[in-house]
Amino acid sequence: MEIRFCSRILTVAFVLSSSFALAQTSDSSSTMPSPQPVTSYEQWKPHFGLIAGTVVPEGSYDPGAGYGVDIGFQPYIPLSAGLEITQSRNEGRQELEDIKQTAVLLKGAYNFGGNHFLLKNSYAGLAVGQVYKSGHTDIAGAPLVGFDIPLNEKTRNFLTLGASAKYLIINGNDPDVLNINGAVKYWY
Numbered sequence: 001m002e003i004r005f006c007s008r009i010l011t012v013a014f015v016l017s018s019s020f021a022l023a024q025t026s027d028s029s030s031t032m033p034s035p036q037p038v039t040s041y042e043q044w045k046p047h048f049g050l051i052a053g054t055v056v057p058e059g060s061y062d063p064g065a066g067y068g069v070d071i072g073f074q075p076y077i078p079l080s081a082g083l084e085i086t087q088s089r090n091e092g093r094q095e096l097e098d099i100k101q102t103a104v105l106l107k108g109a110y111n112f113g114g115n116h117f118l119l120k121n122s123y124a125g126l127a128v129g130q131v132y133k134s135g136h137t138d139i140a141g142a143p144l145v146g147f148d149i150p151l152n153e154k155t156r157n158f159l160t161l162g163a164s165a166k167y168l169i170i171n172g173n174d175p176d177v178l179n180i181n182g183a184v185k186y187w188y
Contacts, residue, residue: 031114033078042155045074049185051164055088057175061099064090066179068103078111084127086179099175103140103168105129121162122147131170138174142166148185160185 038044049070056063065088072082084107090099109125127142146164161184168177 031112031116031119033111033113035079036077038074038077043074043077045072045080045187047072047160047185047187049160049183051084051086051181051183053163053179053181055090056178056180057090057099058177059175060093060096061090061175062093064088064099066181070183070185072107074111078113080107080109080111080123080125082107082109088177088179097134099133101174101177102132103129104132105140105142107144109144118147118149121149121160127166127168131168131174133174136172139171140168142168142179146183148183150187156188158187160187 047070050067051070052065052067054063055066066086067088068084068086070082070084072080074080084105085103086105087102088100092098105127106129107125107127109123111123112119112121114120122145124145125143127144129140131138131140144164144166146162148160148162151159151161161182163180163182165178165180168179170176
């Protein structure tokens with residue numbers, strides 16, 4: 001129930017923000033940047049980030065904390081690629097064993113543009129990879145959304161504060177997981 005409620009709230013917030021951005025700009029295509037090759041170092045947008053937040057598994061498990069690292073770059077405008085490595089722990093209820101998992105995910109995302117403060121720094125994408133739990137490995141995939149707000153107006157060497165949400169669908173009998181994270185990233 002908690003997962004559905006949180007995911008609905010995030011979906012509504014993102015849709016409302018997108019709708020507001022489209023209403024504010026006369027050229028709605030500006031929110032969807034034209035695909036083009038990277039021509040300068042600044043357009044590569046390499047970054048390293050630390051992420052931390054809450055991990056809410058389906059079923060009879062308590063929400064827990066998760067943390068990790070996020071590394072990425074933009075190989076082709078407006079698409080980004082990256083690697084996310086996270087670890088989390090959740091306590092089981094009703095005599096279920098605790099879950100301790102490490103996820104290694106490759107990510108791909110579409111980076112939005114335009115003039116709206118939040119939307120121009122937002123992205124949506126997919127992640128795929130493996131989740132390691134108690135001596136076994138499962139394949140996993142996740143839709144994801146997020147944003148990274150710059151703390152200053154520079155093209156290189158700056159920090160961003162952001163947030164992201166992903167719903168990790170895990171193959172096998174392990175519960176799927178909703179991750180809501182805050183992020184601090186350094187952009188080279």
